[in-house]
Amino acid sequence: MSVEELKAKIQQLEAELKQLRDDKGGAREKIAQMSGEVVDSNPYSRLMALKRMGIVEDYEKIRTHTVAVVGVGGVGSVTAEMLTRCGIGKLLLFDYDKVELANMNRLFFQPHQAGLSKVAAAANTLQFINPDVTFETHNYNITTVDNFDHFMDRIKTGSLTGGPVDLVLSCVDNYEARMAVNRACNELGQTWFESGVAENAVSGHIQFLIPGEIACFDCAPPLVVASQIDERTLKREGVCAASLPTTMGIVAGMLVQNVLKYLLNFGQVSYYLGYNALVDFFPTMTVKPNPQCEDSWCRKRQAEYNAKKAAEPKVEKVVVEEKAVVHEDNEWGISLVDETAPEEASSEPQVSGLAKGITVAYERPAPTSTEEEANVVQSEDTSLDDLMAQMKSL
Amino acid sequence: MSVEELKAKIQQLEAELKQLRDDKGGAREKIAQMSGEVVDSNPYSRLMALKRMGIVEDYEKIRTHTVAVVGVGGVGSVTAEMLTRCGIGKLLLFDYDKVELANMNRLFFQPHQAGLSKVAAAANTLQFINPDVTFETHNYNITTVDNFDHFMDRIKTGSLTGGPVDLVLSCVDNYEARMAVNRACNELGQTWFESGVAENAVSGHIQFLIPGEIACFDCAPPLVVASQIDERTLKREGVCAASLPTTMGIVAGMLVQNVLKYLLNFGQVSYYLGYNALVDFFPTMTVKPNPQCEDSWCRKRQAEYNAKKAAEPKVEKVVVEEKAVVHEDNEWGISLVDETAPEEASSEPQVSGLAKGITVAYERPAPTSTEEEANVVQSEDTSLDDLMAQMKSL
Numbered sequence: 115m116s117v118e119e120l121k122a123k124i125q126q127l128e129a130e131l132k133q134l135r136d137d138k139g140g141a142r143e144k145i146a147q148m149s150g151e152v153v154d155s156n157p158y159s160r161l162m163a164l165k166r167m168g169i170v171e172d173y174e175k176i177r178t179h180t181v182a183v184v185g186v187g188g189v190g191s192v193t194a195e196m197l198t199r200c201g202i203g204k205l206l207l208f209d210y211d212k213v214e215l216a217n218m219n220r221l222f223f224q225p226h227q228a229g230l231s232k233v234a235a236a237a238n239t240l241q242f243i244n245p246d247v248t249f250e251t252h253n254y255n256i257t258t259v260d261n262f263d264h265f266m267d268r269i270k271t272g273s274l275t276g277g278p279v280d281l282v283l284s285c286v287d288n289y290e291a292r293m294a295v296n297r298a299c300n301e302l303g304q305t306w307f308e309s310g311v312a313e314n315a316v317s318g319h320i321q322f323l324i325p326g327e328i329a330c331f332d333c334a335p336p337l338v339v340a341s342q343i344d345e346r347t348l349k350r351e352g353v354c355a356a357s358l359p360t361t362m363g364i365v366a367g368m369l370v371q372n373v374l375k376y377l378l379n380f381g382q383v384s385y386y387l388g389y390n391a392l393v394d395f396f397p398t399m400t401v402k403p404n405p406q407c408e409d410s411w412c413r414k415r416q417a418e419y420n421a422k423k424a425a426e427p428k429v430e431k432v433v434v435e436e437k438a439v440v441h442e443d444n445e446w447g448i449s450l451v452d453e454t455a456p457e458e459a460s461s462e463p464q465v466s467g468l469a470k471g472i473t474v475a476y477e478r479p480a481p482t483s484t485e486e487e488a489n490v491v492q493s494e495d496t497s498l499d500d501l502m503a504q505m506k507s508l
Numbered sequence: 509m510s511v512e513e514l515k516a517k518i519q520q521l522e523a524e525l526k527q528l529r530d531d532k533g534g535a536r537e538k539i540a541q542m543s544g545e546v547v548d549s550n551p552y553s554r555l556m557a558l559k560r561m562g563i564v565e566d567y568e569k570i571r572t573h574t575v576a577v578v579g580v581g582g583v584g585s586v587t588a589e590m591l592t593r594c595g596i597g598k599l600l601l602f603d604y605d606k607v608e609l610a611n612m613n614r615l616f617f618q619p620h621q622a623g624l625s626k627v628a629a630a631a632n633t634l635q636f637i638n639p640d641v642t643f644e645t646h647n648y649n650i651t652t653v654d655n656f657d658h659f660m661d662r663i664k665t666g667s668l669t670g671g672p673v674d675l676v677l678s679c680v681d682n683y684e685a686r687m688a689v690n691r692a693c694n695e696l697g698q699t700w701f702e703s704g705v706a707e708n709a710v711s712g713h714i715q716f717l718i719p720g721e722i723a724c725f726d727c728a729p730p731l732v733v734a735s736q737i738d739e740r741t742l743k744r745e746g747v748c749a750a751s752l753p754t755t756m757g758i759v760a761g762m763l764v765q766n767v768l769k770y771l772l773n774f775g776q777v778s779y780y781l782g783y784n785a786l787v788d789f790f791p792t793m794t795v796k797p798n799p800q801c802e803d804s805w806c807r808k809r810q811a812e813y814n815a816k817k818a819a820e821p822k823v824e825k826v827v828v829e830e831k832a833v834v835h836e837d838n839e840w841g842i843s844l845v846d847e848t849a850p851e852e853a854s855s856e857p858q859v860s861g862l863a864k865g866i867t868v869a870y871e872r873p874a875p876t877s878t879e880e881e882a883n884v885v886q887s888e889d890t891s892l893d894d895l896m897a898q899m900k901s902l
Contacts (some may be wrong), residue, residue, distance in 0.1 A: 117511060117514065123518055124521065125623065126523060127521035127522060128521060129621055129624060130525055130632060130868070132620050137676065142609060152748040154609065156609065157609045157610065158613065160709075160749065161750070163751075164748065164752075166750070167708040168708070169562075169708055169709065169750065192615075193722050199615065207545040213875075218595065218637065219552065219554045219593050219594065221586070221589060224636065224637055225535050226535065226636075241620070276645055278883045285638060288776065314561040315554075315557075337643070341776065354553060354629070355557065355657065356554055356561045357565065358763070358765070358768070359761075360761045363586070363757050364758050364762065364765070367754045367755070367757040371752070374754065375786075382787050384788045384789075387788050392769075392775030392776060393767050394781050394790065
């Protein structure tokens with residue numbers, strides 16, 4: 115090695131040592147105000163360039179926002195990192211798990227963090243990456259009674275200004291935790307995103323939920339991406355699920371991209387966006403809430419939303435009604451997983467129309483009234499014919 | 509300091525680093541053979557589960573593969589990390605840039621690495637994350653004459669067994685570097701992937717290139733994802749491009765997912781996959797090579813491929829010819845960027861048919877013969893009608 119190379123190596127080793135010795139020290143000072151100045155030392159120059167490019171009108175607004183990330187695993191950790199690097203105001207992290215070497219096949223965590231709680235390890239690294247972000251961590255399971263109450267309280271009062279958070283992002287890997295987030299968000303009228311990755315690691319989805327306006331997680335069986343392989347998104351006990359950094363990175367990217375579109379008001383937020391990795395197929399759709407939803411808070415939010423819509427000037431109402439109601443059969447030909455919901459919900463209808471490429475995680479009992487079918491609107495199908503041709507050729 | 513003193517200093521720093529890492533839970537030992545054992549201490553358990561799930565037949569095969577990553581920026585660094593965590597055999601990293609704080613809005617690099625070369629900083633972190641992977645780094649610009657020859661040599665002999673690498677991944681941000689990778693791969697008959705992200709940060713794409721079989725980067729103007737905003741993928745001098753960790757993470761994920769499908773033989777590799785972040789639209793298509801391509805090695809590879817196909821038993825040939833040749837007009841209605849190629853190429857035709865949602869980075873001069881149009885096959889369109897409706901409602 116040349117002297118120059120040796121010196122570079124020393125510089126690099128010293129930098130690594132600095133980080134390991136003092137993770138919280140931060141390599142840069144806090145920055146009081148985001149600047150668009152184009153200099154190598156400005157960590158926000160490429161984000162503020164979104165204004166100059168005409169994409170985002172007010173990028174700095176991101177610093178006023180608070181987002182709660184529930185589940186800091188393969189999707190949640192990358193989600194938190196993306197938001198941190200984008201300069202979000204505050205992040206609340208919830209998880210009760212520890213980092214293990216078995217997590218190293220996904221992005222973010224590193225081997226020396228094995229044994230640490232995921233929320234502590236994540237906050238430590240993220241604070242170092244961007245000291246301008248405020249972090250609040252909760253190392254507990256949100257589904258127990260006491261923790262659930264505390265979780266509700268933090269969603270309600272955890273923002274930078276002591277009010278409700280702007281968004282809750284569910285990045286958990288099991289049905290119970292999803293239902294807990296759903297219940298909390300319905301009761302609080304809290305807008306949130308759900309995300310999920312299949313056990314076989316080759317499909318995933320994100321879903322945007324506005325209580326009363328869009329179907330909640332309890333309105334209909336969970337929607338998952340159809341594939342030619344038997345799968346279900348919901349984790350089964352005792353089975354070691356496969357996972358890939360690619361699928362989880364893409365799902366986290368789809369999630370945070372839609373979070374940015376929602377918070378910074380650009381582009382169009384997807385209500386449901388799926389990803390089938392085997393054929394690079396990304397179905398989208400929207401599902402209306404179920405008037406017979408088991409969740410009483412969901413029904414209450416629906417009544418509020420309907421009253422609000424009815425009170426709006428007619429011109430706005432027409433725009434909403436212009437959306438064609440499409441009832442398509444699921445032409446995918448994939449058999450549904452033959453399993454009923456953990457909580458029997460006899461009053462709930464089956465989903466009658468699904469966008470191509472999307473199916474339900476399991477079937478629920480037949481509806482008591484066929485008139486209460488979940489209405490599927492705005493089914494945005496993508497090239498099923500081509501896809502079927504491709505799949506036949508596999 | 510003398511060379512001896514510098515070396516001693518390095519040894520000392522390395523020892524300190526090792527001890528600190530051990531204290532923190534430690535970098536892990538190398539693992540001789542991938543195991544599917546379901547224990548928290550096994551970094552490969554979730555990858556080997558892909559076999560049990562019926563997705564991948566022989567996951568361990570990944571350890572025999574070598575991949576070259578050209579450009580270790582927003583897309584390349586995440587690409588290298590994903591491959592490292594998946595347990596790839598060997599990675600060759602090429603870049604001549606240094607880490608800056610201005611890169612902190614993308615994943616992977618951390619503030620303490622500012623000032624280090626991207627390849628050294630990346631290899632250091634990646635080696636720590638997975639000591640089973642072999643790394644080779646080249647801190648130079650591949651487009652200079654001497655470096656280009658060396659680059660060609662490493663692609664040709666850089667694999668674990670001293671032969672050609674399995675894949676080259678172009679993750680660069682400028683036209684000249686893409687053309688250099690294209691030239692090298694055509695001459696070497698090397699299969700590769702190209703990737704790109706638009707300057708406005710809200711679209712990107714990946715492209716799979718097999719010399720002689722699929723259009724090379726010089727066969728036609730580069731294909732980019734259409735958007736309602738004036739944009740071009742190719743970096744202009746003096747303009748500070750916007751970037752987002754989301755878009756770059758998704759493009760890296762799409763890239764590595766297709767690399768895994770190609771190397772491990774599952775699912776279907778996409779020839780061209782685009783991403784429009786504003787409306788979550790992912791167009792796909794395939795373009796045949798241009799018989800009049802400027803690149804003489806491309807024409808040579810086309811002749812070889814055609815000769816090979818002609819010599820194949822008829823039954824196989826029929827399968828190839830079954831693919832319908834589709835000539836569609838670009839119904840997208842997006843005006844092409846009015847700029848000619850840096851290298852004028854009068855013998856090259858314009859692309860006459862593009863999948864919806866895909867456009868070209870710039871127009872080239874009119875073809876000398878209309879019969880030599882680039883043939884577009886297998887245009888896999890996705891829901892333009894819905895998309896147009898969405899865009900109208902924006």
